[in-house]
Amino acid sequence: MTTDPTRDLLPEGLEDRLPQSAAAVARIQRAVLDVMRSHGYDRVRPPLIEFEASMASRMDGLSTRQMFRFVDPKSLRTLALRSDITVQVGRIAATGLSGAARPLRLCYAGQVARIAGDMLDPRREELQLGAELVGADSVAAAGEVVEVAIEALEAAGATGVSVDFTLPDLVDTLADGPLPLDAATREAVRRELDAKDAGGLVEAGGEAYLPLIHAAGAFDEAVERLDAIDGAGVLDSRIAGLKEIAERVRGRARLTLDPSERHGFAYQSWLGFTLYADGVRGALGRGGTYRIGGSDEAATGFSLYPEGLVEAVKADEDLGRRLFLPLGHDREAAARLRSEGWRTVAALSEADEAAELGCSHRLDGAEAISVRS
Amino acid sequence: MTTDPTRDLLPEGLEDRLPQSAAAVARIQRAVLDVMRSHGYDRVRPPLIEFEASMASRMDGLSTRQMFRFVDPKSLRTLALRSDITVQVGRIAATGLSGAARPLRLCYAGQVARIAGDMLDPRREELQLGAELVGADSVAAAGEVVEVAIEALEAAGATGVSVDFTLPDLVDTLADGPLPLDAATREAVRRELDAKDAGGLVEAGGEAYLPLIHAAGAFDEAVERLDAIDGAGVLDSRIAGLKEIAERVRGRARLTLDPSERHGFAYQSWLGFTLYADGVRGALGRGGTYRIGGSDEAATGFSLYPEGLVEAVKADEDLGRRLFLPLGHDREAAARLRSEGWRTVAALSEADEAAELGCSHRLDGAEAISVRS
Known part of the structure; x- marks a missing residue:
């Protein structure tokens, strides 16, 4: 047998999980799935691979460029290794479960991969766990989803969970109403708000949006500052919804608001949120309300990426007696x-x-x- | 948004599991993992993707032609989506866990994929679950592995489990000893034995091997027929080992012997076995003793492919109150x-x-x- 000198190497961003770390992943996955199940979410299992074109058509704004792609010798079409399961669950809701009663509660757990990691996280494969409430994007739906996400993280062993809320369509709502912006300016304003650059925002013609930069921070103060913005009347239902959700989970998680943060979720509608926990670098998950690509059905959901939690707990993971x-x-x-x-x-x-x-x-x-x- | 008319289609051999079927998979996976864990097997999690060359170098006799392969934009080397986890666990035993005490008990669960299904099973993705006992291929090791495999299948809900034993190196052992064959004849004899073609076997020059075709069937009778073959003295330790293993699991499973069956496992050494259950079409798993590719360490293990069991039970799967x-x-x-x-x-x-x-x-x-x- 010839021996490849790099036989023992794994590609960059891919790794073996040894017993301590694998046990932590398994325990976390079970705990999260059990919580979702107990709240009525049924698990579905989409395949690892789909047609690239099919995946792309449901991603609406996202691209398949981040996916491993290859030609299928059977169909001679391009396949893609999934980089996100949410899109697949949306497809299931729109196809195999199109006739199921709504609201439809689905959950999932599986590996996802991407061709390039980033500076913050070089991983190219990770576990994604989540729940989708299909057919509803109301305040009640969002409240349930945020609550289940927090409970799932707690059950997984996360402590000091915090939830950072955002209003993804905030700029559009204001720009279509009391603080009008043309299309080009709107994009520039969004960009400067993402960068939290007050000078850039004024220069881009978004002076009226300056208060949004300051309406970020601890939830109760931030939501009042948001409410005080000129023309905030158009935000009344969103602000009331945020407060109702916050009331529901108050005491179980630290709450913050960053109303103009976009998290890179092109498909979110009125609400988005990001989940953090003590001792875990970076976000543990995110969620929000959205429309399912293709079917345009309303939905609310969250995804957890527990790798950071695994890193935090694996040294103490109990392998049993x-x-x-x-x-x-x-x-x-x-x-x-x-x-x-x-x-x-x-x-x-x-x-x-x-x-x-x-x-x-x-x-x-x-x-x-x-x-x- | 443009709509792809094939948006809702999945590639051939790939499917979504809806709630009943996904719940069956999840329950079976937990049950099997819990049994392996209780017998001291620690879970490891290798990645979905590896360098093709690295995977190939440890497969010794198997090929990566059945794997989805693609170029890594990072390393510009060819990657492969795994089609088997056993090889990866062997790598882990030989690298990350090379310093761990032996015997080393490892287990795993994960999705595997292949570019083409076959007539019997068109699936191109499935769940593989298994356990590997690294550092031992003795009768005691094989007895433990067979017993854990049966217990795992029972815990998963399989009934009427049966185990079909084989002796993968039987022809080599006889041909190197009492029933000599040259290399070309040896390969032909193996082929005709696989086909159970008595005429072909005689024509190929393997007349002395005819009794092997008849030494297949219910374990107790078959093992006696094997023992009665001319020159069977070289098989004494194997026959004694088989009997010891059969004694250990007698009453828990139906036992059969098909001594010259090869199961397509090129890397098995003295013992192989295939697992079946009532109401399940095709094999549910297989295992045996082998040498880990690359490190050449002795090992014994089994892999389960529970899709057939899922099909058999999913209609009755209980989704809970x-x-x-x-x-x-x-x-x-x-x-x-x-x-x-x-x-x-x-x-x-x-x-x-x-x-x-x-x-x-x-x-x-x-x-x-x-x-x-």
């Missing part, structure tokens, strides 16, 4: 102890030793006894 | 009922109705009451 089973052990006793939560490690030869195999206990007769003297 | 929560419901009562196993479905508007949303019960005060009159 291990019980060594000597040669000729009592198999019924071993089965009983497994059913009580022990992980058994059976000796295969006289050479196997409890401590070396990570066992704190050994089976002695029908009892687990400590191997530490 | 759903409890409708009317507007203004008691949130603490709802949380308590969720913790007791209920799945709650909250009304978002007056239009939402319990029965239409699949709820058998509704929350009335703090109690769940039936909505069926």
